[in-house]
Amino acid sequence: MDRLLVKVRDRLGMAAAVVCLDEDDQLHSQCRDSTMAACLGQGTSFASLARISPRPLIVADTALDPRFWLDPLVTRAPHIRFYAGVPLFAGADRPVGLFSLYDQRPRSADLGQSLGELVSEVMSIAAQRRARQTITQLQSKLTGRIGELDALASQVTSNLELFERASATARIGVWQCDLSGEVLHWTDSVYDMFELPRGSQLSRELALQCYTDASREALQRVRTEAIRDRTGFNLDVEINTRKGNHRWIRITATLDCKDGEPVRIFGMKQDITEEKILADRTRYLAEFDVMTGLANRGQFQARIDQNQSGALLLIDLDGFKQINDRFGHHAGDECLKMAARRLNDVCGQAQLVARIGGDEFAVLLAPTGEQTSARKLAAEIVRHLADNFELGGVDLRPSASVGVAFANGQSPDDLFKARRHCALCGEGGGAKQVSNCGDSRSPSGKSYWLRALAVCQSFKSCGMNH
Structure with a gap:
């Protein structure tokens, strides 16, 4: 800009050339002496009038123009005698500054064409200058935005890392499937669950191969329903990982x-x-005897409450206390485990085989109407439990008492009354003795356990062979 003003000033032989830009409130001037430079600013009467003039303002001789002949810049130093001013427009109606020429000599008023060419050149330079300023400002803003985006990207990366770490700790991952092409996307945690290399190529077919048959069918069903009904689903499934x-x-x-x-x-x-393992373990402990693996008393009681028909066999291990006293609790535990295994072997068709007390077991049979079958099974149980088994070099020969009761839709409480009645009938009866104990009924006369056939065979001692 300054080089252009020097060029204009010298080409026209003027004392001063001035450009005032409103947008940044800057004054650019080139004057032949410092006195004039100090006097010429945006607030002169010449500049003020030129800004509102509809045409370029040209004053050939200020001393002869009544608008200016008393102006201090005319009557005193720097004694301005000529002025020309043209507003600078960036658009059709928005002035952005003023271009002015000053001289200390009167000049010709016929400078319109020359001023127009000069103004065009000044505007071109001013536009370039504004463009550079705009570019500089945009670059500054862009730099700031880039910094903000870098900070945001860093935060996002940090959050993603935190999410991945939290996901890995909680064993949770995010997945999605684009339905148009069935394209899968997994986070790293899901890859880890399926033991696939992170970032490896995915397909639904590959993923479905990892599911068990039952889980695959369940997943396909609930997924189809969710897409059809525009809903979601929750499902627990089994998988076999790629390893x-x-x-x-x-x-x-x-x-x-x-x-x-x-x-x-x-x-x-x-x-x-x-x-799942913990839940299964908890459920197992609630329903099964830990030592023997048989159903426990709770499960037995629940099944009896639900099924008040069929036959029930109650088994006592005779002489179990003597085994504990003589050989210790370890031997007693092994005796219980042996009894459980043999009961499972003999009672393969039973509805339930349970341990209901210390040395007490129960077998629930399905209702068949054949009391003879139940008595035969009781005899088989006695024979199998009486077989020797070795523990630490000692042959143990346990014995058992078995009571049989037949239900007819009665209360389970009377089962134990019948069982006790059976046991009492068998006490002292000697080996291989079968007793009929008659009917067992409630005081009200309602029939509960109609028949109790107790102690098919009773061995009252624990044989031990050394």
Whole structure:
């Protein structure tokens, strides 16, 4: 800009050339002497009048123009005698500054064409200058935005790392499937669950191969229903990983629709293997005897409450206390385990085989109407439990008492009354003695356990061969 003003000033032989730019409140001037430079600013009467003039303002001789002949810049130093001013426009109606020429001599008023050419050149330079300023400002803003985006990207990366670490700790991963091409996307945690290399190429066919047959069928069913009904689902499934490990996965799914049409299904997968094992273990402990693996008293009682028909065999290990006293609790535990194994072997067709007390067992048979079959099974149990077994170099020959009762829709409480009645009938009866104990009824006369055939065979001592 300054070089252009020097060029204009010298070409026209003027004392000063000035450009005032409003947008940045800057004054650019080139004057022949410092006195004039100090006097010429945006607030002169010449500049003020030129800004509102509809045409370029040209004053050939200020001393002869009544608008200016008393102006201090005319009557005193620097004694301005000529002025020309043209507003600078960036658009049709928006002035951005003023271009002015000053001289200390009167000049010709016929400078319109020359001023027009000069103004065009000044405007071109001013436009370039504004463009550079705009570029500089945009670059500055862009630099700031880049910095913000870098900070945001860093935060996102940090959050993703934190999410992945939290997901790995909780064994949770995110998945999605684009329905248009059945394209799968997994986070690293899901890859780890299936023991596939992170970032490896995925397909639904490959993923479905990892599911057990039952889980695959269940997943396909609930997925189809969710897409059809525009809903989601929750499902626990079994998988065999690509390395052959068995796991349980909990899948949650949500459907994403566009214009009412399903476009994507997504959700989370969580490894619940330990939770499943713990739940199964808890359920097992609630229903089974830990030592023998048979059903426990709780499960036995529940089955009796549900099924008040059929036959029931109650078994006592005779002489069990003597085994404990003589050989210790370890021997007693092994005796219980042996009895459980032999009962399972003999009672393969039973509805339930349970340990209901210390040395007491129970066998629940399905209602067949054949009392003879139940008595035969009782005799088989006695024979099998009486067989020797070796423990630490000692042959043990346990014995057992078996009571048989037949139900007819009665209360389970009277079962134990019948069982006690059976046991009492068998006491002292000697080996291989069968007693009929008659009917067992409640005081009200309601028939409970109609018949109790007790102690098919009773061996009252614990034989031990050294």
